[in-house]
Amino acid sequence: MKPLIRISSRAVPLMRENIDTDAIIPSREMRSVSKSGLADGLFAGWRYLDQKSREPDPDFVLNQRRYSGAKILVSGNNFGCGSSREHAVWALAEYGFRAIIAPSFAPIFRGNCIQNGIAPVVLDAEDVRDLAIQAEAGREFALDMNLMTVTVGGRVYAFSIEDEARTMLMEALDLIELTRKSIRVIEAFRAEQKRRRPWLYV
Amino acid sequence: MIQSPDQTGPRTLAQKIWDEHVVVPVNEESELLAIDRLLLHERTGGVALKSLREKGRDVMAPSMVFATMDHIVDTFPNRTDDTLMPTGKAFLQTLRDEAVRSGITLFDLDDPRQGIVHVVSPEQGIVMPGATLVCPDSHTCTQGAFGALAWGIGSTEAEHVLATATLRVKRPQNMRITIDGTLSNGVTAKDIALYIIRKLGAAGAKGHIIEFSGDTVRALDMEARMTLCNMATELSAFTAIIAPDHKVLTYLKGRPFAPDGALWEQASAYWLTLKSDDDAVFDASYQLQASEINPMVSWGNSPQHAIAIGEKVPEFETLDLGDGRATYDRALEYMGLEATSDLGQLPIDGAFIGSCTNSRISDLRRAAAILKGRTVAPGVRAICVPGSTQVKLEAEAEGLDKVFRDAGFEWRESGCSMCFFAGGESFGPGERVISSTNRNFESRQGFKTRTHIASPETVAASAIAGRIVSSVGLENGA
Ligand code: SF4
Numbered sequence: 001m002k003p004l005i006r007i008s009s010r011a012v013p014l015m016r017e018n019i020d021t022d023a024i025i026p027s028r029e030m031r032s033v034s035k036s037g038l039a040d041g042l043f044a045g046w047r048y049l050d051q052k053s054r055e056p057d058p059d060f061v062l063n064q065r066r067y068s069g070a071k072i073l074v075s076g077n078n079f080g081c082g083s084s085r086e087h088a089v090w091a092l093a094e095y096g097f098r099a100i101i102a103p104s105f106a107p108i109f110r111g112n113c114i115q116n117g118i119a120p121v122v123l124d125a126e127d128v129r130d131l132a133i134q135a136e137a138g139r140e141f142a143l144d145m146n147l148m149t150v151t152v153g154g155r156v157y158a159f160s161i162e163d164e165a166r167t168m169l170m171e172a173l174d175l176i177e178l179t180r181k182s183i184r185v186i187e188a189f190r191a192e193q194k195r196r197r198p199w200l201y202v
Numbered sequence: 203m204i205q206s207p208d209q210t211g212p213r214t215l216a217q218k219i220w221d222e223h224v225v226v227p228v229n230e231e232s233e234l235l236a237i238d239r240l241l242l243h244e245r246t247g248g249v250a251l252k253s254l255r256e257k258g259r260d261v262m263a264p265s266m267v268f269a270t271m272d273h274i275v276d277t278f279p280n281r282t283d284d285t286l287m288p289t290g291k292a293f294l295q296t297l298r299d300e301a302v303r304s305g306i307t308l309f310d311l312d313d314p315r316q317g318i319v320h321v322v323s324p325e326q327g328i329v330m331p332g333a334t335l336v337c338p339d340s341h342t343c344t345q346g347a348f349g350a351l352a353w354g355i356g357s358t359e360a361e362h363v364l365a366t367a368t369l370r371v372k373r374p375q376n377m378r379i380t381i382d383g384t385l386s387n388g389v390t391a392k393d394i395a396l397y398i399i400r401k402l403g404a405a406g407a408k409g410h411i412i413e414f415s416g417d418t419v420r421a422l423d424m425e426a427r428m429t430l431c432n433m434a435t436e437l438s439a440f441t442a443i444i445a446p447d448h449k450v451l452t453y454l455k456g457r458p459f460a461p462d463g464a465l466w467e468q469a470s471a472y473w474l475t476l477k478s479d480d481d482a483v484f485d486a487s488y489q490l491q492a493s494e495i496n497p498m499v500s501w502g503n504s505p506q507h508a509i510a511i512g513e514k515v516p517e518f519e520t521l522d523l524g525d526g527r528a529t530y531d532r533a534l535e536y537m538g539l540e541a542t543s544d545l546g547q548l549p550i551d552g553a554f555i556g557s558c559t560n561s562r563i564s565d566l567r568r569a570a571a572i573l574k575g576r577t578v579a580p581g582v583r584a585i586c587v588p589g590s591t592q593v594k595l596e597a598e599a600e601g602l603d604k605v606f607r608d609a610g611f612e613w614r615e616s617g618c619s620m621c622f623f624a625g626g627e628s629f630g631p632g633e634r635v636i637s638s639t640n641r642n643f644e645s646r647q648g649f650k651t652r653t654h655i656a657s658p659e660t661v662a663a664s665a666i667a668g669r670i671v672s673s674v675g676l677e678n679g680a
Contacts, residue, residue, distance in 0.1 A: 047399065070324075164229050179366045182226060182234065186368055189225045189236055190263075199461035199469040200238045200264050200333055 001117040001172040008142040011072035011135040020082030025091040038091035071098045080109025114165045207602040213477035219351045232370045241337035242269040248296030262367045267306040272318045279615035287626040304324040315618045318556040320344040320454035327457025331446035333475035343434040347427035349446030374440035375485040380416035383492035388674040390491020392657040395433035396498035407437035418492040425562045426452040436505040445477040497672035499656040500642045502533030511672045519540040530665045552635035553584040557621035560638035561589030568606040569662040576612035579668025585612045587619040616622035636664040
């Protein structure tokens with residue numbers, strides 16, 4: 001995972017509502033217990049004309065040349081709903097996405113994003129529609145996690161995200177690492193507990 | 203904001219243990235809680251350890267982590283790493299490899315300490331009053347019987363505990379269920395549990411820590427208390443707890459991982475102080491009389507679908523289950539029943555005694571007392587799976603295995619076995635099974651298998667009768 005502070009890139013407009021985790025990564029694409037090797041299966045049902053030969057569907061937005069290397073996805077309401085599979089986020093991250101802009105996210109999916117270095121950016125439905133138009137036009141987006149803004153063509157869209165999530169993204173921490181920041185406090189606690197309740201320490 | 207724990211005001215037992223373990227508040231919702239014991243099993247434990255190691259992280263406190271093989275192991279005599287469940291072998295071997303690398307204690311397949319995680323932890327003195335104990339398994343609440351704060355977690359959370367000896371958790375609400383009075387003949391902790399679930403519903407204690415209290419609960423022995431607490435997860439509770447008393451001390455004294463000598467004196471004196479304050483406030487309270495409770499059995503696909511043995515399958519209109527007509531109809535159809543069916547008239551195909559709910563030595567003794575000198579009805583496949591290797595050896599030393607075998611039961615090695623069918627062994631489609639386990643979900647014991655859950659006494663009596671009957675009913679020729 002890489003720290004997410006500022007990124008600029010084009011954005012992919014995928015304006016559908018309720019995109020579920022099965023659409024993001026169909027279960028047949030999750031072949032091993034590993035967290036990698038999933039990018040090929042990202043949106044497989046929409047991305048390929050033929051699932052076996054993997055002939056790309058030229059109409060699907062992700063297959064359009066101008067979006068290659070894009071790090072931002074713009075989408076509809078309730079993004080990431082459905083099964084809680086973390087593979088959906090792993091696939092998006094492996095493909096290269098670092099931020100998803102949508103009016104709302106499914107809660108578990110949102111938590112998984114933060115754990116895996118993808119910023120879930122929530123903006124008004126109207127702003128998101130605006131941004132989709134800008135994305136369609138191939139404009140460059142600038143995301144700044146410090147200022148909590150998305151800037152496109154001179155217009156600034158401010159969003160909010162809770163401190164803990166922002167720290168995790170900006171410092172590329174997962175929950176374990178976040179907790180490990182308190183390791184001194186934990187060690188001190190355990191030393192004190194060992195003194196008071198020594199039988200707990202086998 | 204978290205209500206800053208007012209450690210001077212009245213508190214419940216669970217709140218006291220919680221407060222003792224708060225390392226630091228972490229955000230608006232959660233606190234970082236110190237975890238004293240982590241238990242693992244082969245179904246999720248090996249993967250958690252491996253994933254941690256691949257991220258380059260160490261197990262912070264290996265001596266507090268214990269693992270066992272129970273969920274997918276075979277229970278046939280002379281078993282090996284091969285399992286009926288396809289790919290099961292890899293789970294066993296991964297846990298074994300990772301346990302060695304990380305230095306945690308493993309009760310391996312051939313270890314006399316092996317068994318179902320919630321049976322072996324008390325047996326080995328791993329759980330103790332006032333401790334926080336977690337395990338990636340929903341029936342971890344069983345161990346609340348010892349006055350520990352013990353609850354089930356997810357596998358990512360298990361990784362967090364391995365790496366930091368802590369968990370980020372939201373403070374649960376508190377519920378008290380008080381049961382007073384003397385239980386009628388043939389009524390057990392399992393019947394109490396099913397009675398409560400029927401009364402409160404399968405989501406009746408959602409997110410709460412249930413404290414069981416009252417003189418009926420105090421009169422239960424430790425194994426019965428474990429059975430009662432085991433079923434708390436079927437009420438969607440966070441966990442269950444019972445205030446520790448001398449029975450807990452008697453049970454734990456001399457167990458391998460329990461403190462001894464001066465440490466025992468110090469610990470046990472502290473343990474006996476652990477209880478809810480008289481004026482502690484519970485978010486919900488229920489009071490029951492033991493005399494209300496009869497031997498119970500489930501009829502549908504949720505533990506809340508329970509009735510007293512002898513009652514007819516209830517009509518939808520008389521139920522207040524919180525789920526709709528379609529669920530009710532589906533349960534009846536799945537179970538091959540109709541409203542007002544008499545369960546006692548239906549032949550059974552299987553009888554199963556086992557699981558972390560009811561497979562301890564006292565369960566087997568009570569079942570054996572019913573089976574002695576009798577034989578299982580023709581056409582009934584009856585199986586007994588002791589909860590641990592130690593239970594099995596103890597039972598064999600008492601000759602219980604002979605009673606089970608003579609009656610026509612298969613006598614197995616310990617494990618979860620047919621408590622849940624994970625691609626391993628199972629009963630058949632449409633087969634009606636009376637079972638001492640905890641979940642009567644669809645296909646839990648085999649594809650389309652019809653599970654009725656009840657006490658081990660009821661399972662033994664029904665196996666003899668060839669249809670569902672309580673132990674009292676069997677004696678009376680009902
Ligand atoms: S016996 Fe059943 S409920 Fe208990 S731990 Fe094993 S599978 Fe889970």
